[in-house]
Amino acid sequence: MITGAYARRMARYNRWQNSQLADFLQELSPEELTRERGAFFGSILGTANHLLWGDWSWMPRFDAGPGPDSPPDSKGGGIHESVHLCPDLDHWLPLRETIDARIGAWADTLGDDPITGALTWYSEGKEKNISMPYAECVIGFFNHQTHHRGQIHKMLTEAGSEAPVSDLVFMPQEV
Template sequence: MLTPAAARQLAAYNRWMNDKLYQAAAILPDEVLHAERGAFFGSLFGTLSHIVVGDTVWLRRFASLPVGADVLQPLLAWPQPAALDARPAANLAELAALRQQLDSYIEQWAATQDERVLAQDLAYRSMRGDACVKALGGVLLHFFNHQTHHRGQASTLLSQAGVDVGVTDLLVLLPDTAAHRN
C-alpha cells in the first residue's frame, strides 16, 4: 500500500512532470496543440485537459476527508467537471494556471497524510453516480497512476510534434541511497 513518504514523492514527481509538459507544450502553435491525434482525448490539449479534470474530480472527493481537507476547500468552489473530456480552460495559459494550482493543492494535501489516514476508506460517487467505497491508499495509487498514464500519452504527442520533453523517469528524483550510507 502507499506510504505517506511515497505520496509526497509522487506529488513532487507530478509537479515536476507537469512543469516539463506545459513548458514543452507552450512552444507549439495552437493548431498543433489542438490537432486531433487519435489519443484517448483527441489532442494534446484534450489530454492535458483530461488530467486537470481527473485531478479536480478526485481532489474534490478527497476534500470530504477529515485530515487535510482544509487545504482542498478552495476546490469546492471550482465547477464540478460534467464529463471526463471537459475542457476546463479556453487556452493553454489558462489550463497551465489551473494545473499549477492543482499541483500546489496536491503537494500540500499529500504532506498532511499519515499511515492512519491512508488506511481509511473513501466513500464517493463515480462520474456515473455509482456509490463507491475504497481504501484511500489504493485510490491514491490510482490517482497518481492515472496522471502518469495520461502524461505518458502527452509526452508521446509532444514527441510526434517534434518536441523532446527530456527525461521523464521518477527514478531521477529519487535520492541515491549510497550517499546516505557513507
C-alpha cells in the same frame, strides 16, 4: 502498503512532470496543441485538460475542497467534457499550478504510517456510491497522471517536439 511518504514523493513527481510538460507545451503553436491526433482525448491540449480535470475531480475526495463543478464559471462537466476544461494554455497553466500545489498540500497532511481505511464517494459515471481502500485510491490517482502524461509524451514526440524526462531517478531533490 503505501504511506504518506509515498504520496508526498508522487506529489513532488507530479509537480516536476507538469512543470516540464508546461515548458514543452508552450513551445507548440495553438494549432499543434489542438490538432486531432487520434488519441482517446483527441489532442495534446484535450489530453492535458482531461488529466487536469481528473486531478481536480479527485482532490475533493481527498481534501474536501472544491471540484471542477464548484466555481460558477467552471466548465468542469463530466469525463466527456473534460477535454474542454481550459480553452488554451493561458487558462491551463495557472490552474495546473493551483491544482499541483493543492495535491502537494494534501499529501503533506498524510502521516508516515500506512494509509488505511476506505474512501467513499458518489461516482457520476457509475451513478452510485463507490467505496474503495484509501490506499488504492491514492495509487490510482497517481497512476492516472502517469498514464495520461505518457500519452502526451507520445503526441509531443510525434509532433516533432522534445518531451519531458520522466524517470523518477532524475527528479531533482527540490521540486
